[in-house]
Amino acid sequence: MRTHMCGELRFSEVDKTVSVCGWVASRREHGSQLSFVDVRDHTGVIQCVVDNEVDVRSEYVVRITGVVRARLEGTTNINLPTGEVELGECVVEVLRTAEPPPFPIDSRADKVDENTRLQHRYLDIRRERMQRNLRVRAKVNSAIRGAMEAQEFVEVETPMLVPSTPEGAREFLVPSRKDPGSFYALPQSPQLFKQLLMVAGVDRYYQIARCLRDEDLRADRQYEFMQLDAEMSFASQDDVLEAISKAVEAAAFAVTGETPPPIERMTWRDAMETYGVDKPDLRFGMTLVDLTDVFSATEFKAFSGAASIKGINASGKAEEMGRNKLDGLTAKAKQMGAKGLVWLKVAADGTLDSPVAKFLSADEQAELVQRFAAVAGDLILIVADEWDITCEVLGTLRNDLGRPPVWQGPYRYVWVTEFPLFVGVDKETGKPKPGHHPFCRPHPEDLDKFETDPMSVRALAYDLVLNGWELGSGSIRIHESDLQRRVFNALGISDEEADKKFGFFLRPFEYGAPPHGGFAFGIDRLVAIIAGEENIREVIAFPKTQSGTDLMTGAPTPPNAKQLAELGIRVLPPKA
RNA sequence: GGUCCCGUGGUGAAGUGGAGUUCACGCCGGCCUGUCAAGCCGGAGGUCGCGGGUUCGAACCCCGUCGGGACCGCCA
Structure with missing residues (x-):
């Protein structure tokens, strides 16, 4: 249908007859003999000159065929990349008429209530800002895949319907039709599966994985989010940090054209001493x-x-x-x-x-x-x-x-290492609580302090921080049962209880678990910062509001009676 | 679960107790041969989120509620 994209026409195309397709960004009529129609696609805008009458309105979908020509002297538009040329002798085909949009499809909509933007997300995404953000995101995904594959990580997909696990974030539950009263959980992360892939000899696994957590939403949190999830066998902490650094650096390079300087490291202790937080913002x-x-x-x-x-x-x-x-x-x-x-x-x-x-x-x-x-x-x-x-x-x-806005440069990545193995004390049991999760490997230098001074034991656990935002975290894992038992003891978990709660996860390790460790970082957050946004909703095509609703589709919605009956579910009346 | 902020034509704003809610953009109609998120003329378009209260009188004050946002809790 088209020979060129709107935004790519330049002086070098002069005299060519071309066809472009897109949406009418604006029209300027000067009587019945002359009008200007600006046509927009995701690459930009080109001015088309029409010498007869056409009835096109904002956001009509058109195909315009014309001859590229240099603009008359004094009429070039320095604000447009295509501003030196225009399409003349235009033939306009209306492919679809359109209602006037509820907000202008340009930067003026940055000031429009986010409600309205989300209700008409398909129009919001038509704007340059959202097009840019989604394309930044695609580049980041692609660069990460490339970097991981270059390091011989294997992409393995893990299930979305998984067992509910005892600890961690609140889960989304999915009722089972075949087994009414039983539920699947949606994964808060592929943690279980990726570690079992190490037992399975995959050696280096990665996945750009969708994770789901039923916790309250924020500017940097959505129910569903994407993570680069990775795990390596026979790897030291340095190996993991280096592998993930390469992915992050590749992502940054793909978007900015610059490789960030080597990511610096700081111990958790130093971060707390000097910045008072475990996600220090090094920009100030x-x-x-x-x-x-x-x-x-x-x-x-x-x-x-x-x-x-x-x-x-x-x-x-x-x-x-x-x-x-x-x-x-x-x-x-x-x-x-x-x-x-x-x-x-x-x-x-x-x-x-x-x-x-x-x-x-x-x-x-x-x-x-x-x-x-x-x-x-x-x-x-x-x-x-x-x-x-x-x-x-x-x-x-x-x-x-x-603290400056998160997107403001320069980008300051930092690895925060040596997180404490235990943080705080459980009010009920009086025992330490795991800082991360109970499978993190204690720092080898601190093994002797386990029973005497557990709160001072460091873990081989680490976070990646960018401009004060936690991008993600990881650890070297425990792969031996005796060490795992010592950690459970310190946590006040008996062998029996450990087997009951975590046996499904740990029993496979008895068949030969290699030393391994991994990491996961949030792609939405990384993309938001690189794209210059301070809210991850701006880099997600169809995000949910802070209260967890989708203003465009209306989700969540009540199920009908037949669905409920099939699932064996009865819904309680709302609390008074 | 908590604290704070916002809600006025399609959009963005003004209006903090008193006459008919004002303006800009957009929209519709007309004029216009070089404009460029054009210009000129005219027009339509509002349950002031919703409910209740105070008052002679409420967009405005009070209570509640709904929707949205920022943050705390939470996110091992």
Whole structure:
């Protein structure tokens, strides 16, 4: 039907007779003798000159045949890539008329309520922004496949109807018709299957896998999302990180044309000490400075004896942070479990302006100014508490005060390694809880601390972080039963209970599980950041709203009585 | 489960207790031979999300509800 795409016509095509197909982006009529029709396809827009009357309206689908010609002098349009040429002597065929769209099919719709965009997603996707995002996504998928295949990973598809597993995210359940009262679960990840593929000798597996989790939605979370899921046998942590790095770098290169610098590494401990979060945003400073030693002999009661005292310097923020906002920060710190928040403003004469300044000695004040390299107009925030609270509170305040939008460059990837094996304590059993999942391999250097100091045991577990967003995580797994038993013991899970809960998963390991480890990262998140979006809905063709509905199709909808009867399901009346 | 924000013609905004809800874009009709998300003239189009309350009077204040969003919890 067409010989060229709209956006590709250039000076080099002059004098050629061409046909283009697309949608009417706009028309400008100058009487019955002359009108301009801009035709759009996903490659761009070309101006077509019609010398007679045509009745075409916005978004009519047309095929236009004409001769490419240079535009008259003074009428080129520098805003259009095709702006040096136009189609003349046009014959217009209307392939389909169209209703006026509910919003303009261009960048003006960026301001349209997302409701409306989602209700008419097929029109939203017609826009350049969405076309670009979906094509970025396709490039990322393709580059990842290429990188994984070049490293001899084998793509294996795993089932979508799987058994419900005891731990982890809430699952979507699918009723069984053949066995009423029984349900499949939709997979929150292919974890079980990929590890069994290692037992099966696949050696290197990958899949661009759809994962489903019935947890509340966010800007960076959808019920369904895509992950690069991978697992390797006979591999060290370095092997896994290197393999995944290649996939990420290939994806970035495919879109930006630049290979990012080698992805740096940071231990979890260092991330918490310096950034106060396990997903540090390395694009800005305001790092946490340790002050515990400064106040080791302080008279100030709030600081004296505190396990960990740290602070951040919000450079130049003293002026804009009035009493109200500081009270807000304090309230947030307290809500997060801190006993309080100390703030000090550096005055023009270099002295510290703060309600607590009078409790601090001259030496302490001088040392503070020096540690933060503080100058007039700076705002220093200090928390004194248990180490984890001090870090978390300041990390949160640091992000609140300084973090740029996630898409803003430069891209700062970082591997966060050596996550703790256990995090927190189960309120009921008094036993440690797994930081990740109970199959993560403990750090070999910490094996002797297992029974004596379990909370200090590190795991061979790692996250990949980009601009403060967690892209994904992975670990080296436990492949031997004796080590697995020690972990279960530390978790307070008896052999009997372990067999009951996880036997289906662990029993196959008895047939010869190789040492293995893997990783999974979220493609939606990676694409969003590379595409310059701060919401993954912008890189998903048909996303759901925060309450989990699809505004275009109306899903979810109630089933009919026949469906329910077949499934042996009776629906309870809604709660009063 | 929680906190906060938003909801006014098709779209985006203005209107924070008082006459007929205002404007821009879009839409429809007319004019127009070089425009370019054209220009000029005219026109149509609104349950102010919904329900209740306060008031002489509510788009506006209060309560509830629905829809959407950001975040916390949650996401081993």
